[in-house]
Amino acid sequence: MGWGDLGVNGEPSMETPNLDQMAREGMLLTDFYSASPLCSPSRAAMLSGRLPIRNGFYSDNAFGRNAYTPQVIVGGISPTELLLPELLQQNGYRNKIIGKWHLGHQPEYHPLKHGFHEWFGSPNCHFGPMDDKTVPNIPVYRDTDMVGRYYEDFQINRRTGESNLTQLYIQEAVTFLEKQANSGRPFFLYWAVDATHDPVYASRKFLGTSARGRYGDAVRELDYGVGEILKQVSKLGLANNTFVFFSSDNGAAKISGPRGGSNGPFLCGKETTFEGGMREPAIGWWPGKIQPQQISHQLGSLMDIFTTLLDFAGIAKPKDRHLDGTSLASVLVNNTQFDRPLFYYRGNxxxxxxxxxxxxxxxxxxxxxxxxxxxxxxxxxxxxxxxxxxxxxxxxxxxxxxxxxxxxxxxxxxxxxxxxxxxxxxxxxxxxxxxxxxLVRGKPQLNWCDNAVQNWAPPGCEKLNKCLKGPPSKPFKCDWDH
Structure with a gap:
C-alpha cells in the first residue's frame, strides 16, 4: 500500500473509512518509513529492529540491488537474529502471524522457529498459477504443516480477481483474539495480509465496488478487515490494554500504473529510495493511552515497532547488538518529538x-x-x-x-x-x-538461489498427497536486476 491510499491522507475515493476512523481515534504519523523499498528486507527489519544491511537481508552480488525471498532463494532470516516475537514469547506472550511471512521458505526459517506459536498463511507471495513441473504452486500453512496450495486449494481467479483469502485472514484474526481474551494471556498478532500485492484480489462482496478498479476493491476489503479486528478488540473489552499499529512494508508499486496504489505527493514508488518507495501510511491506536485526533511529524520507521512494543510490554531491549529502531512510546502517548536520522538503503x-x-x-x-x-x-x-x-x-x-x-x-x-x-x-x-x-554488516542471506529449494515438498505435503519431485540441487548466484 502507498502513503496516499488512505482517505485521511487525501485519497479522494475515500475507500478506508475504518482506517480513517482509527486515525481519528488515535495518532496519524505523517513521516513514517520502511527500512527498505521492497517487501522481504522491510519485514525482516521490522521484526528485528535492525537495518537489512545489519540483519543480513540483502545481497552483495551486485551494487545497490533490491533482493527478496522468491521460491528459489536458499537463505532466510539468520538464526543469530533475535526477533520481536521471540522476546515476547520469553515473556509469556502468545504470538500469531496471519498472512505473508517472506523471511525464508525452508522449514528452518519458518515463523514457529522464530517466536510465533501459530501461523496461517504463506511463506511467499501469491504468484501463480504455476505448472508444478518447473515451478510449484506456493503452499499455505497452518502452523508447521501446509494445508494446501494457492490456485489449487486456495483459489485466486486471475481473470476476475476473486478470492476469499482476505476473509479467511479476517476470521483467523477475530478467532485468535477471542481465544486470547478467554485465556487472559497477553498476545501479539501480526496481521500481514497481501491482497493489494500483484496479482491483486478481493472477495465477491468487494469486487467492482471501487472507483479505482480491482486495487481499490482490495483496499476496501483490507480496510473492512481492520474495522472487524478493532470491533473485536473493543467487543472483548481489550481496547484499553491493546496497542494497535497499522502500516505497510513499502510504497505502492507504480510499475503497475493505474492498476496500482497511490503514494500521494511523493516521488516514484516501490523499489526506489525516493519518498514514494519508503514513506508509509502509519496509524497508532490505543484508547485511553493514545489521545484521539493526534498528528505527529516525528520521523519514524518500521524498525521502531520493535523497540516501541518492548517498551510498552516492559521488556528490556537486547544489549548484545546494535538496534536501529527507536522507541516511539513517548511520541505516541505524549506527542513528543526528537531529532534522529533515517537511512535509505537499496540493497547494500x-x-x-x-x-x-x-x-x-x-x-x-x-x-x-x-x-x-x-x-x-x-x-x-x-x-x-x-x-x-x-x-x-x-x-x-x-x-x-x-x-x-x-x-x-x-x-x-x-x-x-x-x-x-x-x-x-x-x-x-x-x-x-x-x-x-x-556499521557492522551482517552476512548477506540473499546471494544464493537454487531451483531445488522451491516449495516442492513442504512439511505436511505427504498428508495431503501434494509432495512434488524437484530437480537436483544446483546452486547459483541470484541475479537481482532492480
Missing part, C-alpha cells in the same frame, strides 16, 4: 539520508534502463532531471539536497552554491560518516 548501498526536513541523495537510481523498455517503470509520469536516473549515479561528493517540508515530491534541488546547502550539508555528511564508521 546507502542511497540517501534524512535528518529533520532535509534529505540528501548520495546515489540516485530509479528504474533500471533495461526495464524501461518493457514496463512503465517505477516512476511513471514523474521524471525529474538528474534525479530519477535510469542508471546508478554517484553524488557522494556533492549530494542532491531537498527540503521535504516545502518540497515533498523531491522536485526542486537546493543549489550547492546556496547558503542553505552550505549550512546543512556538512551536518548530513557527518551523520553519514558516523553511520558508515560504526
Amino acid at each position: 548501498a546507502l542511497m540517501a539520508v534524512r535528518y529533520g526536513p532535509y534529505k540528501a541523495h548520495l546515489w540516485t537510481w530509479a528504474t533500471p534502463e533495461h526495464l524501461l523498455k518493457t514496463t512503465c517503470g517505477f516512476c511513471p509520469g514523474q521524471d525529474v532531471i538528474n534525479v530519477t536516473t535510469s542508471q546508478q549515479v554517484d553524488h557522494s561528493d556533492t549530494p542532491i539536497l531537498f527540503h521535504l517540508g516545502r518540497d515533498p515530491g523531491e522536485k526542486f534541488m537546493i543549489k550547492p552554491s546556496s547558503p542553505e546547502y552550505q549550512n546543512v550539508m556538512p551536518g548530513l555528511k557527518a551523520i553519514v560518516a558516523t553511520h558508515k564508521a560504526q
Whole structure:
C-alpha cells in the first residue's frame, strides 16, 4: 500500500473509512518509513529492529540491488537474529502471524522457529498459477504443516480477481483474539495480509465496488478487515490494554500504473529510495493511552515497532547488538518529538539520508534502463532531471539536497552554491560518516538461489498427497536486476 491510499491522507475515493476512523481515534504519523523499498528486507527489519544491511537481508552480488525471498532463494532470516516475537514469547506472550511471512521458505526459517506459536498463511507471495513441473504452486500453512496450495486449494481467479483469502485472514484474526481474551494471556498478532500485492484480489462482496478498479476493491476489503479486528478488540473489552499499529512494508508499486496504489505527493514508488518507495501510511491506536485526533511529524520507521512494543510490554531491549529502531512510546502517548536520522538503503548501498526536513541523495537510481523498455517503470509520469536516473549515479561528493517540508515530491534541488546547502550539508555528511564508521554488516542471506529449494515438498505435503519431485540441487548466484 502507498502513503496516499488512505482517505485521511487525501485519497479522494475515500475507500478506508475504518482506517480513517482509527486515525481519528488515535495518532496519524505523517513521516513514517520502511527500512527498505521492497517487501522481504522491510519485514525482516521490522521484526528485528535492525537495518537489512545489519540483519543480513540483502545481497552483495551486485551494487545497490533490491533482493527478496522468491521460491528459489536458499537463505532466510539468520538464526543469530533475535526477533520481536521471540522476546515476547520469553515473556509469556502468545504470538500469531496471519498472512505473508517472506523471511525464508525452508522449514528452518519458518515463523514457529522464530517466536510465533501459530501461523496461517504463506511463506511467499501469491504468484501463480504455476505448472508444478518447473515451478510449484506456493503452499499455505497452518502452523508447521501446509494445508494446501494457492490456485489449487486456495483459489485466486486471475481473470476476475476473486478470492476469499482476505476473509479467511479476517476470521483467523477475530478467532485468535477471542481465544486470547478467554485465556487472559497477553498476545501479539501480526496481521500481514497481501491482497493489494500483484496479482491483486478481493472477495465477491468487494469486487467492482471501487472507483479505482480491482486495487481499490482490495483496499476496501483490507480496510473492512481492520474495522472487524478493532470491533473485536473493543467487543472483548481489550481496547484499553491493546496497542494497535497499522502500516505497510513499502510504497505502492507504480510499475503497475493505474492498476496500482497511490503514494500521494511523493516521488516514484516501490523499489526506489525516493519518498514514494519508503514513506508509509502509519496509524497508532490505543484508547485511553493514545489521545484521539493526534498528528505527529516525528520521523519514524518500521524498525521502531520493535523497540516501541518492548517498551510498552516492559521488556528490556537486547544489549548484545546494535538496534536501529527507536522507541516511539513517548511520541505516541505524549506527542513528543526528537531529532534522529533515517537511512535509505537499496540493497547494500546507502542511497540517501534524512535528518529533520532535509534529505540528501548520495546515489540516485530509479528504474533500471533495461526495464524501461518493457514496463512503465517505477516512476511513471514523474521524471525529474538528474534525479530519477535510469542508471546508478554517484553524488557522494556533492549530494542532491531537498527540503521535504516545502518540497515533498523531491522536485526542486537546493543549489550547492546556496547558503542553505552550505549550512546543512556538512551536518548530513557527518551523520553519514558516523553511520558508515560504526556499521557492522551482517552476512548477506540473499546471494544464493537454487531451483531445488522451491516449495516442492513442504512439511505436511505427504498428508495431503501434494509432495512434488524437484530437480537436483544446483546452486547459483541470484541475479537481482532492480
